[in-house]
Amino acid sequence: xxxxxxxxxxxxxxxxxxxxxxxxxxxxxxxxxxxxxxxxxxxxxxxxxxxxxxxxxxxxxxxxxxxxxxxxxxxxxxxxxxxxxxxxxxxxxxxxxxxxxxxxxxxxxxxxxxxxxxxxxxxxxxxxxxxxxxxxxxxxxxxxxxxxxxxxxxxxxxxx
Amino acid sequence: xxxxxxxxxxxxxxxxxxxxxxxxxxxxxxxxxxxxxxxxxxxxxxxxxxxxxxxxxxxxxxxxxxxxxxxxxxxxxxxxxxxxxxxxxxxxxxxxxxxxxxxxxxxxxxxxxxxxxxxxxxxxxxxxxxxxxxxxxxxxxxxxxxxxxxxxxxxxxxxxxxxxxxxxxxxxxxxxxxxxxxxxxxxxxxxxxxxxxxxxxxxxxxxxxxxxxxxxxxxxxxxxxxxxxxxxxxxxxxxxxxxxxxxxxxxxxxxxxxxxxxxxxxxxxxxxxxxxxxxxxxxxxxxxxxxxxxxxxxxxxxxxxxxxxxxxxxxxxxxxxxxxxxxxxxxxxxxxxxxxxxxxxxxxxxxxxxxxxxxxxxxxxxxxxxxxxxxxxxxxxxxxxxxxxxxxxxxxxxxxxxxxxxxxxxxxxxxxxxxxxxxxxxxxxxxxxxxxxxxxxxxxxxxxxxxxxxxxxxxxxxxxxxxxxxxxxxxxxxxxxxxxxxxxxxxxxxxxxxxxxxxxxxxxxxxxxxxxxxxxxxxxxxxxxxxxxxxxxxxxxxxxxxxxxxxxxxxxxxxxxxxxxxxxxxxxxxxxxxxxxxxxxxxxxxxxxxxxxxxxxxxxxxxxxxxxxxxxxxxxxxxxxxxxxxxxxxxxxxxxxxxxxxxxxxxxxxxxxxxxxxxxxxxxxxxxxxxxxxxxxxxxxxxxxxxxxxxxxxxxxxxxxxxxxxxxxxxxxxxxxxxxxxxxxxxxxxxxxxxxxxxxxxxxxxxxxxxxxxxxxxxxxxxxxxxxxxxxxxxxxxxxxxxxxxxxxxxxxxxxxxxxxxxxxxxxxxxxxxxxxxxxx
Numbered sequence: 001x002x003x004x005x006x007x008x009x010x011x012x013x014x015x016x017x018x019x020x021x022x023x024x025x026x027x028x029x030x031x032x033x034x035x036x037x038x039x040x041x042x043x044x045x046x047x048x049x050x051x052x053x054x055x056x057x058x059x060x061x062x063x064x065x066x067x068x069x070x071x072x073x074x075x076x077x078x079x080x081x082x083x084x085x086x087x088x089x090x091x092x093x094x095x096x097x098x099x100x101x102x103x104x105x106x107x108x109x110x111x112x113x114x115x116x117x118x119x120x121x122x123x124x125x126x127x128x129x130x131x132x133x134x135x136x137x138x139x140x141x142x143x144x145x146x147x148x149x150x151x152x153x154x155x156x157x158x159x160x
Numbered sequence: 161x162x163x164x165x166x167x168x169x170x171x172x173x174x175x176x177x178x179x180x181x182x183x184x185x186x187x188x189x190x191x192x193x194x195x196x197x198x199x200x201x202x203x204x205x206x207x208x209x210x211x212x213x214x215x216x217x218x219x220x221x222x223x224x225x226x227x228x229x230x231x232x233x234x235x236x237x238x239x240x241x242x243x244x245x246x247x248x249x250x251x252x253x254x255x256x257x258x259x260x261x262x263x264x265x266x267x268x269x270x271x272x273x274x275x276x277x278x279x280x281x282x283x284x285x286x287x288x289x290x291x292x293x294x295x296x297x298x299x300x301x302x303x304x305x306x307x308x309x310x311x312x313x314x315x316x317x318x319x320x321x322x323x324x325x326x327x328x329x330x331x332x333x334x335x336x337x338x339x340x341x342x343x344x345x346x347x348x349x350x351x352x353x354x355x356x357x358x359x360x361x362x363x364x365x366x367x368x369x370x371x372x373x374x375x376x377x378x379x380x381x382x383x384x385x386x387x388x389x390x391x392x393x394x395x396x397x398x399x400x401x402x403x404x405x406x407x408x409x410x411x412x413x414x415x416x417x418x419x420x421x422x423x424x425x426x427x428x429x430x431x432x433x434x435x436x437x438x439x440x441x442x443x444x445x446x447x448x449x450x451x452x453x454x455x456x457x458x459x460x461x462x463x464x465x466x467x468x469x470x471x472x473x474x475x476x477x478x479x480x481x482x483x484x485x486x487x488x489x490x491x492x493x494x495x496x497x498x499x500x501x502x503x504x505x506x507x508x509x510x511x512x513x514x515x516x517x518x519x520x521x522x523x524x525x526x527x528x529x530x531x532x533x534x535x536x537x538x539x540x541x542x543x544x545x546x547x548x549x550x551x552x553x554x555x556x557x558x559x560x561x562x563x564x565x566x567x568x569x570x571x572x573x574x575x576x577x578x579x580x581x582x583x584x585x586x587x588x589x590x591x592x593x594x595x596x597x598x599x600x601x602x603x604x605x606x607x608x609x610x611x612x613x614x615x616x617x618x619x620x621x622x623x624x625x626x627x628x629x630x631x632x633x634x635x636x637x638x639x640x641x642x643x644x645x646x647x648x649x650x651x652x653x654x655x656x657x658x659x660x661x662x663x664x665x666x667x668x669x670x671x672x673x674x675x676x677x678x679x680x681x682x683x684x685x686x687x688x689x690x691x692x693x694x695x696x697x698x699x700x701x702x703x704x705x706x707x708x709x710x711x712x713x714x715x716x717x718x719x720x721x722x723x724x725x726x727x728x729x730x731x732x733x734x735x736x737x738x739x740x741x742x743x744x745x746x747x748x749x750x751x752x753x754x755x756x757x758x759x760x761x762x763x764x765x766x767x768x769x770x771x772x773x774x775x776x777x778x779x780x781x782x783x784x785x786x787x788x789x790x791x792x793x794x795x796x797x798x799x800x801x802x803x804x805x806x807x808x809x810x811x812x813x814x815x816x817x818x819x820x821x822x823x824x825x826x827x828x829x830x831x832x833x834x835x836x837x838x839x840x841x842x843x844x845x846x847x848x849x850x851x852x853x854x855x856x857x858x859x860x861x862x863x864x865x866x867x868x869x870x871x872x873x874x875x876x877x878x879x880x881x882x883x884x885x886x887x888x889x890x891x892x893x894x895x896x897x898x899x900x901x902x903x904x905x906x907x908x909x910x911x912x913x914x915x916x917x918x919x920x921x922x923x924x925x926x927x928x929x930x931x932x933x934x935x936x937x938x939x940x941x942x943x944x945x946x947x948x949x950x951x952x953x954x955x956x957x958x959x960x961x962x963x964x965x966x967x968x969x970x971x972x973x974x975x976x977x978x979x980x981x982x983x984x985x
Contacts (some may be wrong), residue, residue, distance in 0.1 A: 031605060032601070032934055033601075033602075033935070033937070036821055037792060040791075040792075041792070049205040086609065087609060089610050089611040089699065092609055141789055144789065144794045145793070147794070148792075148793075148794035150593045151595050152602075155592075156598075158608060159313060159315050159894065160312055160611040
């Protein structure tokens, strides 16, 4: 059965999505909505990581339930830079690119969850199917948010 | 001094006996009771006030108007003598107030006659604002606009307006900005006060529009007030409730508020939750209604979608669980649930305690859900009042001067955009609609990053009212920003402007406006504006002419100029929409007193309640909004909405509780909430210039609980420092009955009446020095109610009480406080 392999990939992708959202939040502290939502939505992925780790042993995988969330020195430096660069309209364009990255990663995770959900139905695994359905809905909301912010910001960032 | 209170219409009044001196209405805020029983008509009581030395026989003319110092819409006549306003008198036959007036109505008009009104346009030369002509000022504005349109296009220009102009003025602004300049950056300070009301109504009913009516007070057997200190914010509405409470068969009252407001004191059940936990509390109340079996299941099945999801969500919020989140006894939550579940005619009202708090829209929507579960909407006594804070906020929303499209049209529905384009005679592509109109906090962000280079502020004072003032000052004082401020005084914000346009105030111009319960009033010009001050409508129309704004046929975009012509244009724009004014005219509003929209040929006397019989404006083709994700704020797509709600039912939206972003920590162990007092309005520009109101609440204060006063060695009258990560404020201490762990600061006090003018001196005075830049993702309303703060003593008081009013929520906890001290003497 290959479900374990996909779960391992998904575990990695959710961690990366959380990391990308946190980095977005820190790099764009001057944009308060992106800063706050970036942190909020990263928590969703971290929760998914824990839940994947909890169910993984049933599919022959041992996965770390705690994504690495400790800020590094580099991150502290990025934070200072992000506050300073808040006075430049160029940052808005950088933010749109970063949101695009979030959107693409979230779309990948969404597809992973769809695959897991299909497989769970195929083997009639109620618990896994329930997890996939719930997490997939979260991921869709993460992607929709990034997409909505891209739409909104593009009308300003690309025309100034 | 010969002030008096008119208890009966002037014509019938024959002596002074039995009347209460008006000056007592500062301490006797709600006046005498006129009790009435359930289902009876609220008795009349005519309140009035005339200036010292003026008698009713001295009055040359009484001019019809209504209040612009709160959102209640109290109708009154302005007394004029020798070309000056000399007083006011309530309109007995008005549906809103039945003659009554509150302290701000009685005394607030004096602000008009202040000697420091703006009387000339001002322009910045060599760093200083100097007087100039209207031509010079407008040419500077027009030149700046044209230059930026050439260099960058409409995205360089933003408009930030208010909730205090007239309908005609907002409509002119919306047409000029959206249809003429074609910028998407138009919003009002209504973002700070009523954005959540609008969003919550859109989420639940597909469209903005107040379901309830003030007359629901007459019929309700229970009234629930959620974060709404009505006794101070809408005094006349509270008088109506007090009169029901004094009559036979009084309603039960539920109050949700962390402060011991007059409402809390009168309540059957009072819940004082920890700030930032409203959604958890609401979920527990819905949990109780469902588990008690009080859901009107056939009604829910026939008229709503989304019930199953709500049932599943609130199942997790038992009173015991929520009791620890909110720090409210579970037994009280159950009592509140019983009160709501047993009611046969429930009226709910919601205001800033929910709107300016964490998860604002999610919490306000749960109040709508409560009524949907119980099938209590559109019938006498069964009303929802998602309140407004400002007198004309409703019109900012309707006319599209606040981040909506005119006439509650849906910006993401191409048919709606095309319909508006038809009315304006412009191409649909000329009206920006690729994305939701930019909200105020985002406008400020674009000013900060330099992509908005011209900001035109009308009738509001962001340098005091917006959160995190140090940031706001640094944004608006940027050299690269062209700042235009249109106001009646040289406010803190005006002092930063490049061009200042002196506006005529209420009473000096004619226009219509609409209150919380959709009642439209006409306010006629009573006196001339001072100096060269001009009505806001005239300024916007003049701008359109000078800009040579054209429709698609090359004719002028703005074809009208008088208020009545503008009103008639708006009637056409609103025709067929939920906020339909097509049956209203100035003549109809004149003499009569107050008509509720929709007012059409079919409903010539207006419409008392919306959604009778469970019929909503929520079908995919009609709705104003497809809704948003309450937690992320992302707009729903049309297809999603069609799938969710194909038949246009009310939408029950569930929400999980999430902790606030800024929680108390070791350095900031308390929670700061900001708010208002009955004696002042907004940033105090008008009320501080009315001597009685200013004397009643002359200076900022800070409320702490007796427990926290003990912990931090604070006594009544001590000078304290309140500090958050953003800044500090010095204020004298009022030890009150506020919830322990919570600190309250009134937000009215800025710097225009201090030596520094627009910024703090050594220490902060404005509450917004301390608030954080964060907002509700769905309504984009900033959060003023969950900042983590510390408090420490700066110096001992001299034994006198703090300047906080003793008559209201800020009353001292100990009656031993010197009763001659404090603001209200």
